[in-house]
Amino acid sequence: MSVECILPGDRADWLELRRGFVTASVAGALLQCHPYTTAYQLWALKSGRLEESTEENEAMRRGRLLEPVAVQMLREERPTWTIDYRADNAFYLDRGLKLGATPDSFAYRPDISGRGIVQFKTSSEEAFRDNWIDPESREVEVPLWIAVQAIVEAKLTGAAWAAVAVLVVGRGIKMEVIDIPLHAQVWEALLGAASEFWRITQVGEHPPVDWDRDGSTVLDVNRWTEAKRIDLTADETVDLFASNLEDTRTKRRELQKREDVLRAQILYALGSAEVATTRRFEILAPTVVRADGAAQRAIRIKLKDQSNGRF
Structure with a gap:
């Protein structure tokens, strides 16, 4: 791995930096575990078939506004930790792997040696109950795509450990802090999936279409026509x-x-x-x-x- 760290001048620079990379927040799409993005949708964006949105949606705005609150709560919840929160949008990237990440925060803790990353998430009580609680054990379980995001951030920054701190907002406010094991198998699977993703993208092919999720994306990709006729009688x-x-x-x-x-x-x-x-x-x-x-x-x-x- 050959990782660089680039400090963007502003949000526009940061968004432009990310264009040529599979970023940690959507890396789970390559492992078919992302709830909002599929591999085909990611291909449509990274291949230029669709324009990547620069608009901040409601969830992104909520996360941005509440992130400082989450940092302060983590400092109170884990007083022995040293939280290194910079909010500078530093982008860590590997040009060979075409993977990138912007960690929310770094941290040090007395029970584990070395620097770690902490990923902050916000959730409503209902969404937390539906997506973060195992229905049988009733224990907190980090969604797989978020775990993949934390692993990518840790690997690209050379972190020794990773954790997710989720701020649950509803009638009250609470925080859950969950350690994320840096499974080598997950990282190796992601490297293989990323390599194949960029290979097929470069030769003009695309990942399989998930028709239950990708229908609207296929319509967007194929909205322009050419003045030609093709023969599909064999299909x-x-x-x-x-x-x-x-x-x-x-x-x-x-x-x-x-x-x-x-x-x-x-x-x-x-x-x-x-x-x-x-x-x-x-x-x-x-x-x-x-x-x-x-x-x-x-x-x-x-x-x-x-x-x-x-x-």
């Missing part, structure tokens, strides 16, 4: 796709027609009334005026409270 799967699409469109038209009839029947029963109560439902149908000035009735149906004894 029977395309005939199947076309047949299924036409069947789906027919069913959608039938369902839309059925929905229109049901809307009309409900509004006929309500007349000009905005609200109606049935044995099972409360129906709300107010008139709304669209941006173009046209008026229409919106229909909302709510199941009545079953605890009221009416069922």
Whole structure:
């Protein structure tokens, strides 16, 4: 490994530095364990088929604003640790591996020798319960993609250990600190996956498409056309796709027609009334005026409270 550390001038410089690298935050996509990014989506971004967004989403903004709070809480939760928090967006990169990382913080602790990295995360109580708690043991378990992120950060910075500190925000605020084992098998698997990812990208190929997750990305990648014709008569799967699409469109038209009839029947029963109560439902149908000035009735149906004894 040959790792460099570059201090960017500002956020724009930092984003530009990251373009040619698989960064720690999305490295789990190469191991099929990332909940928000697939290998195909990562390929679409890194190959230039899609433009990487520079916008800060809600989760990123929450993390940025709460990170100093998390640092202070960690200092209080682990008073024997020395937290080296710089907030300078230092980017550690290996040009050969095309891997990069921006650790949140470094730290030293009395029970383990050497410098470590601490990765800060924020979570709502509900998301923490759903994604961080093992349903059987009820113990805190770091999501695999976050563990992969910590391992990449540790390896690229030469850290001796890694930990994740998650700030759980809800009716109160608490912090969980979890050590991340630096499994050599995970690192080796990631190196192999990264090498293959960049190899196929360079020869103009792409990772397998996960059709349950990649549909919208495929549509974005293939939104532009050329004035040419191709022969797909030998590919029977395309005939199947076309047949299924036409069947789906027919069913959608039938369902839309059925929905229109049901809307009309409900509004006929309500007349000009905005609200109606049935044995099972409360129906709300107010008139709304669209941006173009046209008026229409919106229909909302709510199941009545079953605890009221009416069922």
